[in-house]
Amino acid sequence: MMTGTEGLLADMRRQLRDGGLRGCLLVRDLRSGEEVGIEPDVALPAASLVKVPLALATAERVRRGELDGATALDVPPGRITTPGPTGLSRFRHPARIAIDDLLYLSTCVSDGSAADALFGLTPPARVTALLQECGVDGITVRHSVSELSDTPVERFDADGAHLAHALAIDSGTGGRGHRVPQLDTTRASTGTARSWVGLLQALWTPSPVHPEVAGRVRGLMAHNVLRHRLAPDFDSDAATWSSKTGTLLNLRHEIGVVEHADGQAFAVAALTESLVPAATQPGADALMAHVARTLRDHLRQL
Secondary structure (H helix, E strand, C coil), X not given: CCCHHHHHHHHHHHHHHHCCEEEEEEEEECCCCCEEEECCCCCXXXXXXXXXXXXXXXXXXXXXXXXXXXXXEEECCCCCCCCCCCCHHHCCCCEEXXXXXXXXXXXXXXXXXXXXXXXXXXXXXXXXXXXXXXXXXXXXXXXXXXXXXXXXXXXXXXXXXXXXXXXXXXXXXXXXXXXXXXXXXXXXXXXXXXXXXXXXXXXXXXXCCCHHHHXXXXXXXXXXXXXXXXXXXXXXXXXXXXXXXXXXXXXXXXXXXXXXXXXXXXEEEEEEEECCCCCCCHHHHHHHHHHHHHHHHHHHXX
């Protein structure tokens, strides 16, 4: 006979499956340590979630005096073939931008060109090493953000985007390899729901992460402007939602912390793979938010 938690998880798995999603989620009460999740130890490509470790590494190097946040870098225009909806990739002329401002653009606006300028200062392997120095394990940063803009979806016109998504869905292996390099967990930047929650816990509670650095990254995540996915289910007058999204082909992710006025705080990692070959799926965003909130509500009642 299933317990209340087992029954809840079975129902959430069914809802995800019926909605065309594979989900790997974990919600942790940052005060008690209690947690509940669905396949939280499955590694998935990180997509733009990698910009949070990049922010931590950059802020830590500024704290150490290895970088000066006021130092301005020259960023050329047109660094990627397909520009994103916001940020430097849409600039037509060279820009000179301070490291501190690139950090804002990378984390809060999810600007890939800004992130790659920062990766030019702190390469992926150094970001991974700094994470480990701060006591955060299970997240591996392997490449720059520009590589995320060289997938099959960029090789089709808008009418053929579903073909790229079909390839993403159907070309994986049981061992998490993939014909698309950015979806191959042996080559892509990766993390599990548990490791992302571990990073959030290190940022929100006492840990080897320096308080100044943790506060800086929390502030950046609080000002994340991409709030269409989980924010509608977590943000309210009595709660704040600090987060970062990640999207790549059929991957839709979000990690964040919801802090309630009564002092409760929950770290949330929702990593999903869509089984539906379509680029725009607002229903998938709503479903993953519903499942994440349901898990949070269950923890609040324990």
